[in-house]
Amino acid sequence: MSYLDYRPLSSLSRAESKGLCQALWDWNRYCPDCPDSSTNDLESICHKDDSECPWKRRFHAKRAFIEFYKKAAQRYPPLPFSRHAQVIHKHQDLFDIIAFLRRADPNHSRSKCMDLYFDPVPSNDRETPICREKAFLLAARILTMIGVTMYGERAWYMNESLNVVVTNSFPPDPLPIPIKDRRWIKIRDELTAYNLVTTAKLKIRPTDEVQNHLKLDKQGNLFIFHHVGFIAECLRVDNDRRRTEPGYKSPHFPREVGLEILHTLRVLFHQLDEDGRQSRKLLRKLIANSEFDPLSDEDVVWFYTDSEDEGNRVQAFPVFGGRLMALNDEIENPKPRTAWDKWLHRHSSPQHALMLALLSLVLTLVPSVLSLAASIIQTVLAWKQQESGK
Secondary structure, eight states: OOOOOOOSSSOOOOHHHHHHHHHHHHGGOHHHHHOOOOSSSSHHHEEEOTTTHHHHHHHHTTTHHHHHHHHHTOOOOTTTTTTGSSSSSSSHHHHHHHHHHHOTTTTTTTTHHHHHOOOOOOTTTTTTTHHHHHHHHHHHHHHHHHBBBBBTBBOOOSSBBHHOOOOOOOOOOOSSSTTTSSHHHHHHHOOOOOHHHHSSEEEEESSSSSGGOOBBBBBBBEEEEEOOHHHHHHHHHHHHHHSTTTOOOSSOOOHHHHHHHHHHHHHHHHSSHHHHHHHHHHHHHHTTTOOOOGGGSSOHHHHHSSHHHHHHHHOTTTTHHHHHHHHHHHHOOOOOOHHHHHHHHHHHHHHHHHHHHHHHHHHHHHHHHHHHHHHHHHHHHHHHHHHOOO
């Protein structure tokens, strides 16, 4: 079998989906009676009905994230390596790496993590270091929802910890004004998805990379991280850990970032005025088109906020505040998006305005001059006729 035909992660059974959720969020604790099974039939995993098995209820709420995982996993293995060079031959191999990264020291470098996980001697003489690296990067991509790469802006270098990559992906960019300032209250009330689409002429696009949340490109595409199910589950795990380990902070998906994303969705889609209602209609259309996580239709931010102080910190938008202000500027000063808008913008400078005014004056005077000339000619002709008649 050639590497072009070898796709060990091309399909995902429902039992394997459970393995993914177990690796990420320890879902076995929700239903200890669910036996391990390799079957594709969920009913044969647990004989309880949906109301009795928390895993079944939670599974249906994570469909958007499961679809993302399928797309990410299908890109493995990295070309052009053959099946013999791979370190992942089934989904469980990837789940094991994810679970290892969750429990590893967050300050360990990638090199250290790989040394601890893999045997010093490869399982076969054709297994390559690059395939080991690709396997770790894929696991980190799924664990953090950050577009982790080997090189570039989101690179996880061999001498860096994953914690450093996560921290660098969310540089502080808070609101420039206090949250109780009347200026911010006015901005917040107008900062709805409906206004961004109708006034600023932006196009809302889903993104699977959390660091791109609220990013705006030159074409007017506004990217929204919509995986509310993923955020909610990470926050549930975080809350469980905080009960037994006060002050615990997840090194892979920062709690503050998750809460802040939920709050930005609340501002954009869940306000109570007419613009808010139109925004929810827009959101439901995106959900119906299978672009957004269905859970994004629920305003859940306060369900996971455990104190008033934490709520105040989230509302100050310490990470995404600058991007929110940039979106407000798009509403107050819409940029030309369509070809017609750009043409008008190019020809609406003061110089062009003066030229248009002069042209308008000329066009107004020309008919008057022509009318006056016609009157003079008619008068002259009439006078000549009278003279000839005499």
